Amino acid sequence: MAxxxxxxxLDKCTMCGACIASCHIENNxxxxxxxxxxxxxxxxxMDTITFQEGExxxxxxxxxxxxxxxxxxxxxxxxxxxxxxxKGEDGIIGQIYPRCIGCRYCxxxxxxxxxxxxxxxxxxxKKFKKTLNPDVSLRxxxxxxxxxxxxxxxxxxxxxxxxxxxRLVDGDFMTxxxxxxxxxxxxxxxxxxxSSMVYELHNSSRAYRIFDDMGTEPTVYYLTEDE
Amino acid sequence: xxxxxTEKIISILQFFPIIIVWSIALGFTAFIIYIINxxxxxxxxxxxxxxxxxxxxxxxxxMASVLTYVFVGLKRGRKKxxx
Amino acid sequence: xxxxxxxxxxDSVLFDPIYKSGKMFYVALSVFLAVAGFAVYLYIRQxxxxxxxxxxxxxxxxxxxxxxxxxxxxxxHAGTLISAILRLxxxxxxxxxxxxxxxxxxxxxxxxAIHPIIDMGRPDRILNVILYGRYQSPLLWDMTAITxxxxxxxxxxxxxxxxxxxxxxxxxxxxKWLYTILAWxxxxxxxxxxxxxxxMTIMMVMVVPIAVSVHTVISYLFAMTVQPMxxxxxxxxxxVVGAIFSGTAVLLIVMVxxxxxxxxxxxxxxxxxxxxxxxxxxxxxxxxYFTFSEYLxxxxxxxxxxxxxxxxxxxxxxxxxxxxxxALNFVIPILLLSFKKDIKGIFIASICxxxxxxxERLIIIVPSLISTRLPYPTGFYIPTFTEIxxxxxxxxxxxxxxxxxxxxxxxxxxxxxxxxxDHGIKEVNDRLRSYLPDKK
Numbered sequence: 001m002a003x004x005x006x007x008x009x010l011d012k013c014t015m016c017g018a019c020i021a022s023c024h025i026e027n028n029x030x031x032x033x034x035x036x037x038x039x040x041x042x043x044x045x046m047d048t049i050t051f052q053e054g055e056x057x058x059x060x061x062x063x064x065x066x067x068x069x070x071x072x073x074x075x076x077x078x079x080x081x082x083x084x085x086x087k088g089e090d091g092i093i094g095q096i097y098p099r100c101i102g103c104r105y106c107x108x109x110x111x112x113x114x115x116x117x118x119x120x121x122x123x124x125x126k127k128f129k130k131t132l133n134p135d136v137s138l139r140x141x142x143x144x145x146x147x148x149x150x151x152x153x154x155x156x157x158x159x160x161x162x163x164x165x166x167r168l169v170d171g172d173f174m175t176x177x178x179x180x181x182x183x184x185x186x187x188x189x190x191x192x193x194x195s196s197m198v199y200e201l202h203n204s205s206r207a208y209r210i211f212d213d214m215g216t217e218p219t220v221y222y223l224t225e226d227e
Numbered sequence: 228x229x230x231x232x233t234e235k236i237i238s239i240l241q242f243f244p245i246i247i248v249w250s251i252a253l254g255f256t257a258f259i260i261y262i263i264n265x266x267x268x269x270x271x272x273x274x275x276x277x278x279x280x281x282x283x284x285x286x287x288x289x290m291a292s293v294l295t296y297v298f299v300g301l302k303r304g305r306k307k308x309x310x
Numbered sequence: 311x312x313x314x315x316x317x318x319x320x321d322s323v324l325f326d327p328i329y330k331s332g333k334m335f336y337v338a339l340s341v342f343l344a345v346a347g348f349a350v351y352l353y354i355r356q357x358x359x360x361x362x363x364x365x366x367x368x369x370x371x372x373x374x375x376x377x378x379x380x381x382x383x384x385x386x387h388a389g390t391l392i393s394a395i396l397r398l399x400x401x402x403x404x405x406x407x408x409x410x411x412x413x414x415x416x417x418x419x420x421x422x423a424i425h426p427i428i429d430m431g432r433p434d435r436i437l438n439v440i441l442y443g444r445y446q447s448p449l450l451w452d453m454t455a456i457t458x459x460x461x462x463x464x465x466x467x468x469x470x471x472x473x474x475x476x477x478x479x480x481x482x483x484x485x486k487w488l489y490t491i492l493a494w495x496x497x498x499x500x501x502x503x504x505x506x507x508x509x510m511t512i513m514m515v516m517v518v519p520i521a522v523s524v525h526t527v528i529s530y531l532f533a534m535t536v537q538p539m540x541x542x543x544x545x546x547x548x549x550v551v552g553a554i555f556s557g558t559a560v561l562l563i564v565m566v567x568x569x570x571x572x573x574x575x576x577x578x579x580x581x582x583x584x585x586x587x588x589x590x591x592x593x594x595x596x597x598x599y600f601t602f603s604e605y606l607x608x609x610x611x612x613x614x615x616x617x618x619x620x621x622x623x624x625x626x627x628x629x630x631x632x633x634x635x636x637a638l639n640f641v642i643p644i645l646l647l648s649f650k651k652d653i654k655g656i657f658i659a660s661i662c663x664x665x666x667x668x669x670e671r672l673i674i675i676v677p678s679l680i681s682t683r684l685p686y687p688t689g690f691y692i693p694t695f696t697e698i699x700x701x702x703x704x705x706x707x708x709x710x711x712x713x714x715x716x717x718x719x720x721x722x723x724x725x726x727x728x729x730x731x732d733h734g735i736k737e738v739n740d741r742l743r744s745y746l747p748d749k750k
Contacts, residue, residue: 100431300509
């Protein structure tokens, strides 16, 4: 069984924001208006967090892209009362939009705060409506959503591999953010496949995970020289 | 005749709370059993559901029984001469 | 002057709200109905537009509704728990207090139980909880505990009411058909009395652990997550103490109001307030003790995520609420209850505590959500009109429930008062004698 994971090289990241934009387009993430954005209601499946280190004159800014951590010990799935968020067979935490009752308990329980809620019915301007991705379902009002590691691409890649009568190989399944990263800072693949790039990267001495000591076992690794 | 009829209606209506209490108790029992089966089928963890059921079901059944006991006791304890 | 209900004898004033309700009843009822109706309108609007009409936003996924949920369920601990403990400990002054408290429990539980549904993004999918329910979620523990508690407290309200209902069936002039049904053929024979007493004893014993379990489980809603300052082992007893504390305060407020409105000065005497005031004082000290240990254990190890929330409460945007809570729950009540222990002082202290305990829930829930573990820009939360309107609607619903209850049933346990008058004095005499060394 594959264990999908992401490795983000922070030393390569230029903070261009291509991952955020490609994620929005790939996953039909709703674009809320300026009024809602002022109320902190924007949805970012892929977001960036800014760490500030040191006091004023000697500050050092560190910017970290943040998808869903896809924990192997996912706290969000424990608290869901209706099984609407659960770990799938591939170890990817999925959201079942038609079942979600919108209690937002998973959003509250997530230590990384990666879950977002549809406060109003998501709407798109005409131009965007034409470019909606047919592979990803549109979320209704009142449900929780989050990054799914582009699981629809996994399904497609698997079908394709089956049609060609071969096994999935490294690079068949790529998330939109990994694909669009111009500096190749984001790499994605099977953490248990010894021939894959992420296997090598996540075992490097530069690798770390956010809140590794909390026992959530995230599958998103970060690479950085300093720390 | 008319008197007998009203008495019948009254005793049916008096029985109503008993029905409600028992349907809550039995309904909850059925629900918890269903949930335990469901979590087994989904390979979730049924242990918590079993734990809750061990506390909740006896409590609900005891309460329903207490109410039934009062109902029967009051009926039996009536003055004899009325018969 | 001849009253319509003189045949109830000495205690006829207790039946006044039922048989002699004037214009004021309808005026009050329509006011409460209007407020509650407006709240229903606000909710329907929210149902169609989505939760966007509230002030909730990205890190603050829970706030006003969940605060109210904990607040209302907390108040419900007043009733049944206090009444059961007083009855079990044979506190003789309980007699006029018990039912006043039990009614609060049932009404407030019903209101509190609606709140998780109000808070849901998709209330139309409520059946999913039954179809796909998972007992791993503390939300389902809440559901179970509240159902059990509602059933227990309804039974516990109903059983001691049977003799009073029978009294109204036999002597009253109104709604005879209703009382005939509800009295279950009670005639006051020794066998029947014995049945009710026995059933009540079972319920008394059962109600106490159930009531404690309800707020324990509600605290688990927060304590089971790893959010800073929620993930705390002290939460269950802290919530239970807070619940009894706020419940007693609301009970005292209700008692003062009932005393004024229904002229119950002869029954709800100053001594009852003083005794309950002592309970309130003890609970206030206990609450202060829990709060102190909760915050000291957070402060001492200086864990950064917890400290972020801690300073947010102590000196950040929630300073006013935090120190307001400390003043309203601890400083003012303790001063008032120690030095000015009359009805007026107790009433003011109770109002302070009710507000303070609402703030306590806000202080627990919102700052932990605003200060996320990862350094996102700090969130904010400002409630909207809808949320405040629904809270006011909940209070109006409570008043309306009480008013309607008073219209049909006596607010004090009449038979218990009569029993106290007829047998209690002798019984207490005998009991006291049995405590003392035997005469030679």
